[in-house]
Amino acid sequence: MSSKITRRKFLTIAGTATASTALAACAAPTAVPAPKPAEQKPAEAKPAAPAVATGGGSLSFLTWTNFVPEMDTKLDQMTKAWGDKNKVDVKVEHININDIPARRAAAIQAKTGPDLIWDSQNWGTLFKDVLVDVSDVMNEAASANGGWYKWTEQFCKADGQWKTVPHGFSGGTFIYRTDLFKQNGVTAPKTYDEFIKVAETMKKAGKPFGQAVGHSFGDPPGFWYPFLWAHGGKEVNEDGKTVAINSPDTVMAIEKAVDMYKRGFADAGLAWDDSANNRSYLAEEISATENGASIYFVAGRDAAKGDERAKRVRENSDHFAKPAGPKGAPILAGGYYTGIMNYSKNVNAAKDLLRYLMQPPTYLEWMESGQGYLQGLAPKYEDQPIFKTDPKMKPFVDNLKSGNALWLGWPGPLSAAAFRVYNNYTIVDMFAKAISGELKPADAAKWAEDQLKNVYK
């Protein structure tokens, strides 16, 4: 029993440990805004990057944790190479995309923080007052890249100035099981009517389609906005003010959604977020779901580790582009954009870094590292090699080629109100309330109308 750890012994040990830790804390090098790369990576030892002495200063770049790790690595390498060449100490910080708004809000208030911030949608227009005008960078980049998709202007431009630069788009297509489709005598659908019939067949075969209808930034809006538009529904008129959601077209779209869900979709989707359909598809529970290529890549990654199921999923999966409804085959425009914060002490270096990243060779190299997960926001990149070497990725670029990319608040301008509606998940909830049986389709449209009137008033 003498070896038993008593409370007294524990206190003694813990006290000693605490004291040593506290001492270590005092002695530990405290992280300061400009860490020395030489200390972090002894293998790449070089003189510690003197932030200011060389005149290049330092830059910090806040971006998301890309789910294709190779893209993060490539961005880190490219920015480091540029920094080494230009004597600028560049730090790229990758965090969960959902945490970027909190960091940005705090940085804006404190007027200190990342020099460059990357985020999705039209954040550049919403925060136009704290962003540097990057029109000069954009004009150069536009001529070098042959021009951007016209709709990107709505996401980046405010008061006639470019506030952010377009970095990429991850449009959603449908990943589907080619083997299961073949076994059941169906093919990739071209219209939503065919889509429902195929889903019904697959549900009868025990492998339904799956679609998230929850509060999650990617798949639910990515599916339900285009579904609404494809059937003629819209949240506002062209003036961007008059709420137009409660229309016969919208009610028809909701009725169709309820029917579609009942006949062909997995019921669990009502509770799904962006990750749940990935898991369900990888577990071979569903035969198709809207996705931005992450399932395809994860299956490939796990297959490489010897996972037989993942290998089967990877080999027997393909993608199909958005089906068409009575009013076409729209997709939800969006993308990821980078801006320079006006509190930055190194605006010129930040602009130069953006110029470098937007040069066609650099941009293409970075996009290729993502294996097609992000698509370029200039038509020039529709022909990027990955979409030829891996034909299964082609539907992603076909989505963009279709020219049917519509934005939040379409057919009105992309506004703060439209973004609020997106953040409130009003359109998604409208469908969810009807699908779950909480409201009848007509009542769901009326509910959405009330919600939208509060936002667009």
Added chain:
Amino acid sequence: MSKSSKFLRSFIRVYLPVIFICVITLFPFYWMVLTAFKENRELNDTVMNPFIFNMPPTWEHFEFLFVKTKYATWIVNTLLVSIISTTVSVLVSIMAGYSLGRLRFRGANWLGWAIFVTYLVPPTLLFIPLTEVVSKIDLPLNIWKGDLTPQPILNSIWSLILVYPTFLVPFGTWLLIGYFKGIPRELEESALVDGATRIQAMTKIIVPLALPGLLSVAIFAFTLSWNEFIYALVFISDVETKTVPVGVISELIRGDVFFWGELMAGALLGSVPVAIIYSFFVDYFVSGLTAGAVKG
């Protein structure tokens, strides 16, 4: 009453509720252990029984944590922040709790409540103004190296050590006010009559008697610091300086891909220090909590 019916009665009245509570409280921990040690192909399999290991357990998620991420560094950072901010907060709470609970002065009650209300203001409201405050503070962070140059504390663990007491001290003070009030005044008065100073009466009579309360405060403060997320997210941008809650979220949630095995492995390892502390002081902790809760 026969032996078997006596056992049945005690089983229904005591053991059954205990088992029920244990299952409810331990299930998340059990799930965490299962997920941390399962291979991805088992995690993605919905046919296998999810409550047991169907395939041999694997260390691959732990390996990923330590090889591909800075998890070990995050653990050290979190420990440093938690230990130092807890120590500071407990010391300040003792002084504040003693003065508000034992000394008679006008407005003591009101002040006690005001401190408690401060604790109720959520960090989600405070993080923006506090970032501004922290960004303006420069301290000689390398003083032990003889360098007295003030440096920004933002993006260093000292920003967290400075800010965590803003929610730890109000909570600790509020708990200790109740605890100090529960100790008979006569004990302290006897000491004062016998010639002790106020400080001596506090440190030699009252504080030792309030030890269970102090431990409760310390454990709570440590746990709150250990789990804190929002301040650590906005104040720290260097990957080498992050704490566990922020580090694992930043590195292991990639878009719509959640690295569940690694996330659970990180959570499991992260909960070990807290679990050890709880297990050693659980009886003190409980008595401290109840004493603080009903008196005051």
